[in-house]
Amino acid sequence: MRNSIQKKLFITYGIAIIIGFAILALTLLKIFDRYFIENRKELLYEQGRKVAREAASVLYLGNPDSKSLINDLQVLDKFLNAHIWVVNGEGTVIAVSGSREDSLLGRRVSEEKLCILAKGESIEARGNFEGMLSEPSLTVGYPVFVNGRFSGGVLVHASLLEIQGNLREIYRLTLWAILVSVAVAYGILYIQIRRISDPLREISEAARVIAGGEFQRRLDIKTGDEIEELGRSFNNMAESLEKIEENRRNLIANISHDLRSPMTSIRGFIEGIVDGTIPEDRREHYLSIVLEESKRLIEITNELLELSNIQQGRLEIREEAFELNETIRKKFIAYEKRITEKKLNVTFSICEERIMAMSDKGLIERVLSNLLDNAVKFTPEMGSIEIRTLSKEGSITVEIKNTGESINSKELTKVWERFYKGDASRGLYKGGYGLGLSIVKEIISQLNEKIWVSGGEGYVVFAFTVKKA
Ligand SMILES: Nc1ncnc2c1ncn2[C@@H]1O[C@H](COP(=O)(O)OP(=O)(O)OP(=O)(O)O)[C@@H](O)[C@H]1O
Ligand SMILES: [Mg+2]
Numbered sequence: 001m002r003n004s005i006q007k008k009l010f011i012t013y014g015i016a017i018i019i020g021f022a023i024l025a026l027t028l029l030k031i032f033d034r035y036f037i038e039n040r041k042e043l044l045y046e047q048g049r050k051v052a053r054e055a056a057s058v059l060y061l062g063n064p065d066s067k068s069l070i071n072d073l074q075v076l077d078k079f080l081n082a083h084i085w086v087v088n089g090e091g092t093v094i095a096v097s098g099s100r101e102d103s104l105l106g107r108r109v110s111e112e113k114l115c116i117l118a119k120g121e122s123i124e125a126r127g128n129f130e131g132m133l134s135e136p137s138l139t140v141g142y143p144v145f146v147n148g149r150f151s152g153g154v155l156v157h158a159s160l161l162e163i164q165g166n167l168r169e170i171y172r173l174t175l176w177a178i179l180v181s182v183a184v185a186y187g188i189l190y191i192q193i194r195r196i197s198d199p200l201r202e203i204s205e206a207a208r209v210i211a212g213g214e215f216q217r218r219l220d221i222k223t224g225d226e227i228e229e230l231g232r233s234f235n236n237m238a239e240s241l242e243k244i245e246e247n248r249r250n251l252i253a254n255i256s257h258d259l260r261s262p263m264t265s266i267r268g269f270i271e272g273i274v275d276g277t278i279p280e281d282r283r284e285h286y287l288s289i290v291l292e293e294s295k296r297l298i299e300i301t302n303e304l305l306e307l308s309n310i311q312q313g314r315l316e317i318r319e320e321a322f323e324l325n326e327t328i329r330k331k332f333i334a335y336e337k338r339i340t341e342k343k344l345n346v347t348f349s350i351c352e353e354r355i356m357a358m359s360d361k362g363l364i365e366r367v368l369s370n371l372l373d374n375a376v377k378f379t380p381e382m383g384s385i386e387i388r389t390l391s392k393e394g395s396i397t398v399e400i401k402n403t404g405e406s407i408n409s410k411e412l413t414k415v416w417e418r419f420y421k422g423d424a425s426r427g428l429y430k431g432g433y434g435l436g437l438s439i440v441k442e443i444i445s446q447l448n449e450k451i452w453v454s455g456g457e458g459y460v461v462f463a464f465t466v467k468k469a
Contacts, residue, residue, distance in 0.1 A: 006197040010189065017185045021178050032170050036163050040138055041124065044156045047080055048142040052154045055086045058095075060146040073097035082158040083133075087114075089152050104132065109155070117143040117153040129157065136160045199227045203234055215242035254419040258300060258433055262293040303435045307418070310442040317360045317447065321469040324357040324364075324396060325350050325389060331368045332387075335376045344376070345384035351391045356469035363443050364466060367451075368398075370436040371462050375402040377432070378422075378460075395449075395468055401461040412453050416441045440464075 051073065058069050073084045077097035085104070086095040091114040093104050110130055116123050123141030128134070137157040144152050199221045209217045218238060221231035269286040272278035278286055309315065329348070339346060357364070375385050383403040390397040407415070407422065414420045421434040444451040444464055451464035 005200065006193050009193045009196070013189050013193075014186065017182060017189070021182050021185075025174060025178050028174055029171060032174075033167060036167060037138065040158055040163060041140060043080065044082060044138070044140045044158055045122070045142070047076055047082075048084075048140055048154050048156045051076065051084055051086070051156075052142045052144050055095075055154050056144050056146050056151065059086070059088060059144055059151040069095060070097075080156070080158065081162065082156050083137075085155040085157070087117075087152050087155065089150055090114075094152075107132065113141065117141055118150045119143075120145070120150075123153075123155070126160065129155075133157055136164075138163070195223060196227065199223060199231065203231065206234065206238075210238055210241065215245050251418060255304065258419065259297065262296050262300075266290050266293050266297075300433050300435070303433065303439065307435060307439050307442065310439065310446060313446070315363070315443070315446050317363070319358055320361055321356050321358050322361045324355045324398070324466060325353070327357075327361065327365065328368060328387060328389070328398070331365060331372060334369070335372055338376050339385075342376070342379070342381045342383075344379055344382070347384070347386045349386065349388045351389055355389055355391055355396055357396055357466045358469040359447060359449075359466050363447060367440050367443055367464065370440045371400050371464075374436060374462075375400050378402065379404050391468070395465045397463055397465050399461055399463040401459055403459050406458055407455050407460055409455070412455055415453060 054069055054072060069086070073086075073095060074097055076082070076084055083101060084097040085093050085101075087109055088094050091108045091111070093107050093109070096102065096104055109132075113123055113130075120143050122143065123139065125139040125141075126136070128136055129139050137159050139155060139157045141153050141155045143150065144154065199219075202219060202221065206217050206219055215238060218235050219231040221228050269278070269290050273283055273286065332346075379385055379402040385403075386399075386401045388399040388401075390399070411422060415422070415437050417434075418438045419434040420437075421432060441451060449465045449467070451462070453463075454461050
């Protein structure tokens with residue numbers, strides 16, 4: 001019994017079992033005792049009454065040596081295994097059933113006992129009858145009245161030794177039965193307690209292992225009760241932890257990968273400048289690349305920081321009413337130069353001229369610039385971009401559709417992952433880090449809005465909702 005829950009259950013249930021059985025034992029013993037004594041008493045009374053009738057004539061005649069009475073007494077003595085005395089009205093023993101007791105003839109019973117008989121009541125006593133008997137006995141006494149006058153009584157003594165012997169045997173059996181029952185009860189209790197405490201120990205052991213970083217550990221508890229449920233929840237927790245751990249590892253691997261490439265090129269160029277491999281007239285050119293790369297480094301760290309802040313819920317949301325179409329148009333102007341460079345065809349279809357939104361304007365602008373940036377970046381030259389706002393019950397949907405290589409559905413679900421970059425982003429436009437959409441997704445979820453992406457043959461549509469004012 002190593003742990004305390006087992007000990008506690010064992011002690012409390014154990015005490016309950018013992019108290020229960022003790023009460024049962026005491027009651028049983030009391031019942032046995034009473035049953036035996038009462039039974040015996042009954043028998044003694046019955047015979048006492050018979051003797052009393054016979055004794056009446058003898059007492060009336062005052063002839064204590066009546067042969068037939070003594071004979072009867074002797075027969076009854078054998079039959080009942082009891083000694084019978086006849087006392088006269090003064091309390092003097094005038095006849096006894098056994099010859100061994102002849103010495104008692106002539107002795108007197110106590111005044112107190114005689115009084116009881118004289119009142120017409122019967123005597124019931126346990127013990128050695130005021131020292132007159134050699135062994136503890138059960139005594140019943142019966143008064144005898146002749147013609148309405150108290151004339152004496154009949155006392156029947158049955159040895160208690162025999163009864164006690166019988167009772168002792170019964171006590172012994174009862175005690176054994178109870179001991180065996182207690183042992184069985186304890187055995188069952190032990191098994192039951194183990195069934196509770198073993199899985200608990202298994203769970204705490206697994207928790208320790210997981211806390212130590214071994215996330216693969218799972219439980220297999222089949223008790224069919226709440227503990228099994230606990231085991232299942234525990235396994236779910238372990239699974240989530242494992243996933244988080246895996247994410248963390250991937251994230252670190254991705255971050256180091258993305259930080260390494262700009263840092264390697266910065267180092268390469270600076271080394272070249274320092275050791276003179278790069279001629280003086282080319283230095284300025286390479287330094288400007290170094291500047292670009294270091295700007296990229298700052299940008300990526302900023303973005304990562306922003307993402308982690310948003311994920312930790314450190315985003316302050318300040319809702320206000322603003323006109324959405326105007327906001328989108330203004331955001332778009334920033335991309336005008338690149339749009340004309342790539343000869344993109346942009347259409348702007350709006351449901352109403354003015355459409356009031358109720359949200360955090362700054363955050364919506366960040367969502368918009370990320371989506372617009374992607375659209376401009378990933379639409380091939382001469383392609384087209386279409387922006388739509390749809391006013392629905394309670395919310396506005398903003399759709400940004402652009403032509404380009406179709407993205408297959410498996411890839412579509414991945415675009416929200418941190419550091420996910422499609423093939424297009426890797427080759428031609430290597431400016432991105434694959435963080436834009438994960439930031440967008442976080443912002444949208446903090447704003448309690450929805451965002452989704454769909455695609456078809458040669459186009460992609462990103463859409464999100466904004467609350468209406
Ligand atoms: N409008 C789009 N058309 C086609 N592909 C897209 C579009 N928007 C996103 N993608 C794909 O989803 C990937 C993830 O986009 P995301 O904005 O997260 O990263 P990124 O634009 O490559 O880099 P960053 O936004 O960090 O500068 C992109 O690399 C691209 O493959
Ligand atoms: Mg992007």
